[in-house]
Amino acid sequence: MEFQDFLALIHPAIAVVIVFPLIGTVVNFAWQTRVRRLQTAAKDKSKIPSSVGPEHIKMGRWLTGWVVGLTLVGLAYHIVEHILSDRTWTKAPLQVAFILLMFLDTIAALVLLYLAKQKIWRGLFATLTGMGIVLLGCQDGVFRRTNEWYWSHYYIGITATLLMIFSLAIVQDIYKDKSNRWRTFHIILNSFALLLFIGQGLTGTRDLLEIPLHWQKTYIFSCDFNNKTCPQAVPPSEDTR
Template sequence: MELTDFISLIHPALAVIFVFPLIGNVSNFAWQARQRRLQTADKKKSKIPAVAGPEHRRFGNWLTGSVVGLTLIGLAYPIFTDNIIKNKLWFKAPFQAIFIVLMFVATITSLVFLYKAKQALWRGIFATLTGAGLVILGSQDGVFRRTNEWYWSHYYYGIAAALLMVFSLAIVPEIYRDRKNRWRIIHTILNTFALLLFIGQGMTGARDLLEIPLSWQKPYVFQCDFQNKTCLPNNPPNQQSMLNINSNSNY
């Protein structure tokens, strides 16, 4: 494997090592917090510790930052390798290259301010800026989106999940203020859908790892006919080689 191949593994490795365990913890604490809330509402003594709710919120905050960060890493690799470096964007279109770098910085900065914002207006502004940054970066050249199969696309699943995480972070204070639990219901529905997207991410990510060739294999693999699922042999064996193979197969 070349260095570029190892770099391409950073995104899936971080997903397996950090993000998916966080998803398990968040889901577990979410279930515990809900069960405790229902038991308390029925005047029952719950064996679930009261810390389940705060832990769900704490791990949820970590999950949002991890998902957005992982998305940015996943976008950065193709943008820089297949667009900026390969197309020599620094020389051909320096303003576009600078814009892309500034968009990464602005998206990260917006997320940081979203964590710190207290007022609903500012939380809405920074959540919108963070989401817009993800969408704009995702639309850059070099990013493989599989638009013709958007319903089975790792990119679209990932962007949708990241946007839902940003929205969930933005409405956390409203959940605790709303006595009618409307925001809590919205939060539960959207994050249940996000959990399904994460499951889809695991499946589509594994599929894409199988489909993406190593850097030294790309010139040959990309000559294949993907529509008809056929590849022509690059170095067809000569007749003598075939005779040797056939003679050895008799043993």
């Protein structure tokens, strides 16, 4: 493996080592929080400590940050690889400057979203963060598998990321809403997000199998993917064995 092949492993490594364990922790706390709330409402004594609610919120906030960061890392690898291979900085320097600005603006918007208290500012910074993710995902070099959008690692990942951003934006409203409508909405959306993360595990594994090493790409991309055939490789001569 060459250095750029190791760089390609940063995105899946963060997912496996940090993000997916965090998802398990958040789901565990979410389930305990709901069970404790139902037991309390039924006036039963719960053995689940009251700290699970605050811990669920804290871990959920961490999860959103890591998911957005993971998405930015994945997008950055493919965008930078395309810029370097196509020498985009010489052909369209303004485009490169725009991409860099979008990365910085998206990170700044996410930080401000964490700090925002009023609903209008949370809505604004959540929108800016989501827009930055979507605009970066539209750049050249990002493999989207649009013909199979329903089974695309890109589209599933972007959707899950946007749901995490939205969840972070509404978390303060959940505890202020006495009708529990925001809470119900939060449960439905994040249950769907959990299914998307499972899909990310499956599609990410598939994509790792399909991505060749850097020195193999010339040969692999010469294959006929429709007929699933590749040019016949020339065996090495006796002198080179």
